[in-house]
Amino acid sequence: MNIYKELKDRGFIYQETDVENTEKILTEEKVTFYVGFDPTGSSLHVGHLLPIMGMRLLQQAGHTPIVLVGGATALVGDPSGKSSARPILTKENVAENAAALKEQLSRFISIDNAIFVNNIDWFEGVKYIDFLRDIGSKFSVNKMLAAESVKQRLETGISYLEFSYSLLQAYDFYILNRDHNCRMQFGGQDQWGNIVAGTELVRRMNGSQSCAMTFPLLLNSQGEKFGKTAGAAVWLDPERTSIFDYYQFWRNCDDADVGKLLCYFTNLPLAEINDLAALEAPAINRAKEILAYEATKLAHGKAEAEKAYLAACGKFGFADPKGDIITSSEVASIKSQAIEADLPTYEIASGELAGDGMWIVKLFTDCGLCKSNGDARRLIKGGGAYMNDERVSNMDQNLVEADFVDGSITLKAGKKNIRKIILR
């Protein structure tokens, strides 16, 4: 397999620093490469997934990934992106987040064949004057000002702190090149300026050639940033985004995006993806099922993916019950038999029903289906609230124990947001 071609055909390559040699290096040698992650949260979300899938492909092709956790750079904040300042993280925070990151990454890449580093380890000992002399002297402000990410911020303003960010990221690459013979860097397309600064610094400091590539910024066909639903991120942590909802996120993608998403987020061969993406009318839904199943399997494992698939199909129907559509996905071997399982649940104690019972509006809020009582009330008024698949019309109603047939109730906000309320 030609890994370079694979990456290219699947759409992973946005820009590359060394168009002539990258393919040669990737196909003829085994290299060590790195991708940086900001440890700003305790969980990754699907917005992080594209570089992870890229790493995965590279690792499977025999290259060695370095996962760099930006414990130091997170304290500075990359200017490319948001204008608001990032919250300052404590060292403990970063350590926790880094551990969580590693855990989640382990589902996508083999951590035994990967190197984990935290740039706080080398930045901590750096002396400012030394840094200025050794590293700062290698940078031309003229050039930095010309960088696209800086240019944009020049209009609205950029602090020196943020302006320096590319030096820090470049320094990372230099260290990794020196200590781990890391020769490639990958990152999001917004990282281009920082990444180029890195390859240049490596050349000047270590006298060695390095190269880099950026991944495209994922937008859905609407031109919106990918990875959010209901304005909130879709997390890999099942505590934050239930596996069912994770599955549903993929399942509900836009028709126009299925092919692209299959390329990025599944291992299915390209030829098959092209066929799936070309499916017409309702059959395209099978492609979405396959996407959702495969993506969920990667993030949460086969058993959970199967459960989510069957639970979702149980609710909404199977797109291809007879199995007419050919796929190499394991989903094909799952019997089209709906199971009532793995809906996101919420438990309440029977004590909460004491007295007058529990106000239905409050229950909608408590279980997370609505943001506030007002939100829940509006939902009911608008006819979007369901209890056991019947529209809730009376927002004053109180639920008592007798309402819990078999100890549970199913609430829905709209057709798709389900929560099973279990009485205990």
Added chain:
RNA sequence: GGUGGGCUUCCCGAGCGGUCAAAGGGGGCAGACUGUAAAUCUGCUGCGGUAGCUUCGGUGGUUCGAAUCCACCGCCCACCA
């Protein structure tokens, strides 16, 4: 440091001292239609078991009454130094 401009609800942005929980747009949510899609149309979009309550960078003040006026502070932008 000086001068000028700005800081409004998730975002952009309008806001005469009362009729402002605050126009309009975007986004989001829900309903109808569908294919658990898109497009379209409709409703909703601060909190509150609806009496009220808390918002317009912050703090004080003027006033019966302030997002709107004044003072100070903070932050951002532009030009000058």
